Amino acid sequence: MDNEFFDLAKHALDYGLNLGAEEIEIYAVKGFSRTVQLEKTAISRFSETSGSGIGVRIFKNKAVGMSSTTIFTKENIEKTVKNAFSLSKISQPDPKFQSLPSDDRPIPDIDDLYDEAVENLSVEEFTDLMLQSVEEGKIEKDVIIGGNYGLGKLERIILNSQGIERWCKSTSISGYLSVKIEKEEDIGVAYYYDSSNTLKQFDYIKIGKEAGIRAKKMLGAKKIETKTLPIFLDPESTYGTLSSIVSQGVNAFNVINKTSFFIDKIGDKIATEKLTIIDDPFYPGGINSAKFDDEGVVPKEKTVLVKDGILQTYVTDSYTAPLVGLENTGHASRGTFSSRPVPSVYALQIKEGETSKDSLLEELKEGIFLLGSSIHPSGDSPTISSQINQGFYVKDGEIVHPVKNAVIGGNIYELLNSITYFSKETENRKGHIAPWMLIENLKVSGGK
Known part of the structure; x- marks a missing residue:
């Protein structure tokens, strides 16, 4: 766990309570996502974005104030909490709201939600997976293949004034390819996808192969x-x-x-x-x-x-x-x-x-x-x-x-x-x- 990130989330919770929040929730995520896009059988774009941010919900007299930030400084976190608190004082009460949840059940162990191999996959290695998949999709000459591959890592922290304190991390990797086969006036188009939390369970070869096979089957429609x-x-x-x-x-x-x-x-x-x-x-x-x-x-x-x-x-x-x-x-x-x-x-x-x-x-x-x-x-x-x-x-x-x-x-x-x-x-x-x-x-x- 990123202790510094957790401490920021905990500070946001305590700061909101000190302001006078009746109930408060902090939802904090830290991670990244990478995407490779394919157009006309050639890689057209690679992008990497941050999925990091902290969201604050504060309740006062059944009214909610919400605010969020992507800047992880103590000063900015406090500003975000203040914004949520101010909004809670001027928002319309929601009589349907009861309370934020409490939960003392133990967190279960679940295998294969996080994979270090996915998090550490280099751009070159990631791109190579897609290219191997594309080769499998070339079931005929002059096929046109498009699609995208993506991977990401996410660390999640949830704290609230009812005593909930949770942390976990996960990874994901996915791929989607569409194959188009043209023969004179006949066209066959099909697609296939796969997604996984771990690299070992990600069947990138099947993505291309199955999309190609399906496209060929669609000829003669x-x-x-x-x-x-x-x-x-x-x-x-x-x-x-x-x-x-x-x-x-x-x-x-x-x-x-x-x-x-x-x-x-x-x-x-x-x-x-x-x-x-x-x-x-x-x-x-x-x-x-x-x-x-x-x-x-x-x-x-x-x-x-x-x-x-x-x-x-x-x-x-x-x-x-x-x-x-x-x-x-x-x-x-x-x-x-x-x-x-x-x-x-x-x-x-x-x-x-x-x-x-x-x-x-x-x-x-x-x-x-x-x-x-x-x-x-x-x-x-x-x-x-x-x-x-x-x-x-x-x-x-x-x-x-x-x-x-x-x-x-x-x-x-x-x-x-x-x-x-x-x-x-x-x-x-x-x-x-x-x-x-x-x-x-x-x-x-x-x-x-």
Whole structure:
């Protein structure tokens, strides 16, 4: 731990209390991020930015004042705290606010959240990883490859006047490549990505190879007629589809703001009885795993969100928990050090079924197979209108051709209750676990 940085955060807390703050929270982060961008198969830009800063929240008479800084001097920290305190005295009270959280639970040990090899990776070594991935994507002559690679390190300190005192550090490394193959008037475009906390688990070779293979598969794409068809999804598509729906629906902040898909639905059937989803914050090496949330609260080991199609709970933070009548599940998340926390899921794990994925495809008389192309709602609307980016027309259990200019429509309630099968096989991507999934019937609109 950076003791000097911790001492600054502690000084900010004590200074705010001495000013007269009723409650105060210090959220401090220190780290960096590096990004390499690729355009037209050539590196176009490298950037390195600091992700460091200190955010202050002060409460007085249920009113909040917020201020932040990226200048780590004692004088500037005190100025930032004063600004937050001044704002708390003139802001409108929020009668819904109860209290900042307290938590005396021990911090769990989670393997593979931090990797010294990622933090110390040189620019040359980092760039070389991307170039190796690009070479794997050159599955045909004259391919065009774009994308980006990123890595970062973050040290996080959370202190508050309720006694919370947390520290941790983590690393991340990720890559995304898009491959475009042109053959006369035919074009195949596809993408693939991977992310990890550790270098040893980062599959940079697969990123390029899989993007290239998928792009080649997309050659010969054809338009299809508009009709209602079964949709068969690979694990990547399954996860993207269900996480986009469920994470929005179980978010207690959305519930209190009347934008959730599942308002007043705890204990009710929201999906097929085949659907069970848990949220696991402590998965070793999980890309969203965390020892505590962004308010310093240690979450439960696992939270069952949906069991046999029945909604079990919402995910909450200290603000939303009392408003929905639930305990704080420890799901507070912030976009930046200066932002207000809201609930967010960690890593969803979707229960497998009993049928093999091959059987599901073989028994499909006619339908669409989605490969890394999720079906998602339109913002906070339950309406679905998702373009098929990487999809294939299936006839009599055989993949016939890729499709183009096609859109899947409907709504999320129809989708959740039309799931007929999950495969017994699953794919685990750093704690994000999903099987293949078959949805009985959704409307597919073909292009003109």
